[in-house]
Amino acid sequence: MKVGVFDSGIGGLTVVKSLLEHQFFEEIIYFGDTARVPYGIKDKNTIIRYAIEAVEFFKNFELDLIVVACNTVSAYALTEMRENATCPVVGVIESGALAAKNALTCKDANILIIGTKATVNSKSYEDELHSLGYNNLEAKATGLFVPLVEEEIYEGEILESTFKHYFEDIKSPDALILGCTHFPLIAPALQNYFGEKCQLIHSGDAIAQYLEKEFDFIERYPNPEIKFFASENPEALRKIAKKWLKL
Numbered sequence: 031m032k033v034g035v036f037d038s039g040i041g042g043l044t045v046v047k048s049l050l051e052h053q054f055f056e057e058i059i060y061f062g063d064t065a066r067v068p069y070g071i072k073d074k075n076t077i078i079r080y081a082i083e084a085v086e087f088f089k090n091f092e093l094d095l096i097v098v099a100c101n102t103v104s105a106y107a108l109t110e111m112r113e114n115a116t117c118p119v120v121g122v123i124e125s126g127a128l129a130a131k132n133a134l135t136c137k138d139a140n141i142l143i144i145g146t147k148a149t150v151n152s153k154s155y156e157d158e159l160h161s162l163g164y165n166n167l168e169a170k171a172t173g174l175f176v177p178l179v180e181e182e183i184y185e186g187e188i189l190e191s192t193f194k195h196y197f198e199d200i201k202s203p204d205a206l207i208l209g210c211t212h213f214p215l216i217a218p219a220l221q222n223y224f225g226e227k228c229q230l231i232h233s234g235d236a237i238a239q240y241l242e243k244e245f246d247f248i249e250r251y252p253n254p255e256i257k258f259f260a261s262e263n264p265e266a267l268r269k270i271a272k273k274w275l276k277l
């Protein structure tokens with residue numbers, strides 16, 4: 031199987047990491063729209079337009095599947111991507127909500143969703159979680175984490191004061207949905223802030239769980255071919271991919 035993985039920038043590499051761990055694909059084509067990141071502060075029509083352009087780009091590769099490794103795009107543009115694509119398109123929000131359900135034992139568990147402004151405004155996670163019977167929900171846009179991760183700031187003073195800025199009035203939840211694919215990079219710091227009892231839900235692990243259930247992966251590929259593309263400075267993206275994915 032040949033998969034296309036799409037994100038607004040480098041965040042989707044956290045999803046590639048999970049896909050590699052599961053060895054699902056023979057070939058992975060990654061596209062990061064680095065020239066136009068961040069998407070999380072843009073409006074719905076712009077996000078849809080960019081997402082359709084990504085589908086057009088992927089048409090050069092005869093893919094079997096597109097994984098939208100971006101919560102913002104998954105929240106707004108899945109329908110339009112599916113209309114334009116020649117292969118199935120899966121997003122990370124439905125799978126994220128299902129992963130939360132699998133991780134929690136009780137329906138009145140308190141769930142905190144963090145993501146970009148666009149993702150939080152879409153209420154997509156709330157809709158999915160309500161339909162699974164979870165109503166004790168809170169959502170918070172934490173967009174500053176995106177540039178911090180892009181700057182490779184994963185711990186320390188600046189991050190801690192950003193936590194304080196966003197979370198001062200929030201009590202530790204039973205589960206924290208990392209509703210942005212950049213956020214797993216600061217997962218250890220978030221876990222430390224909210225404590226060990228808080229279950230962190232990661233888009234990459236969630237989509238891997240979902241794909242395992244929905245698709246028949248007959249073979250596994252421990253050494254897939256991976257190609258990285260970016261709309262700006264692909265060399266910088268390749269460098270960071272090598273570092274994060276230990277390639």
Ligand code: DGL
Pocket residue numbers: 037038039041042067068069070071099100101102103145146149176209210211212
């Ligand atoms: N990685 C994107 C997401 O999952 C967010 C980054 C952006 O704002 O473009 O929502």
